[in-house]
Amino acid sequence: MQPREIINTTEFNLVIKRLAFQLIENHTNFEDTVLIGLQSKGVCLSDRLQQVLQEINPELKINVGYLDITFFRDDFRRTNKPLIANETKINFIIEGKKVVLVDDVLFTGRTIRAGLDAMLAFGRPSLVELLVFVDRRYKRDLPIQPTYVGKVVDSITSEKVTVEWKEVDGKDKVLMYSSEK
């Protein structure tokens, strides 16, 4: 069955802009704040946010890092998730900083749990917030809630939500795949 487009390109860019403004509201000049995108799709979002934030205020200097959680998963040997990790690139110390973890879709919360764990190798942040593009509520396995949400999507477990990026997939949009194929 064809996937359903739940966010089109126009909406997509509005959502990113709104998230950027929300970040500015809370973090003003990003002096003590860093963005960390979770590999692999969270990285697209953190890069885009950096770009949009800089368009809004060219003076801003924002530290953006990439974090891979492969070795921190709690389902090693239990699922067929890829074994090879993506690059972790954090060229700054997060000790005492405010960290905004960035991911594309929040579902069970297990990736974020692993991300919190993986992040500690780079220091003890003073505050951690979570920014997600899509929040699939109703299927949380862990007590994890986002601070900033692009869009809340109601879905059932067998459905699949993917965020597509123009840099990777050719077009900005969010798709929902229904359970029957």
Added chain:
Amino acid sequence: METLSVDHLLGIKDLTKEDINLIFNTADEFKDVINRPIKKVPTLRDITIANLFFENSTRTKLSFELAEKRLSADVINFSSASSSVKKGETLVDTVNNILSMKVDMVVIRHPNPGAHQFLSRHIDAKIVNAGDGAHEHPTQALLDCFSIKERLGEVAGKKVVIVGDVLHSRVALSNIYALQKLGAEVMVCGPATLIPKYIGALGVKVEHNLQRALEWCDVANMLRIQLERQDSKFFPSIREYTMQYGLTMNHLNNLKKEILVMHPGPINRGVEITSEVADSSQSIILNQVENGVAIRMAVLYLLASKINR
């Protein structure tokens, strides 16, 4: 899911080129991990690994143990010198006793070639060969190739000469397999008595003159003279061996190019390699040791992913 084609790491001979590249790609990330302030990941927290060393080792044992601990595995160590092996227990009995303590993986060094192959048929745990007699030492070959790739960008097309005691060396055989699978050209160099008679069948060149070998190569891997394995004399004296096959600064200065110098350790300074060469900028001996931990982490991680729950 991309995964290894083998269930145990018994030798490089069983690996495919894709396996080796998968190990390298994984090791890249682990090298990153071990250079962080916190050098540890929780991946193997529910895995127990036994290091069984039926033969002496310092570097390899430490390197494996560190790799296991960096992956958060539980580790038990065994060395035959202080064990019941001396009381007449068989290999399978020793290992089965250890396995009944619920061990998931076994890293084993044994003086008999093929001990690992034999064990893999009789026990239910993932086996990593840490050296079997003069047969194979797969993780050493992997870390050697990984170090070459790191320095020269690529292994394919490179010319590598293995110098010294090829006859008694498991490092040499594993390196020949690994380098050839990755597309490098291999030459062995040493006195005729220390070059196995039919080594040409493996597709390697043979040279008995060190200077000529060095002129040909991009990388020289200097092997240690294994005095402990030599029950008869293969050359008149250490001094004579050093005169002919010891790598000196003079050799390197006479070359028109810069070559990489490697050594699997432990070094006999002043025998197969002089101190100046070992400590020179062309030597990557200590990089090899660092890469050894990352490579062993990658091997353990990839094999552990195949353990059934």
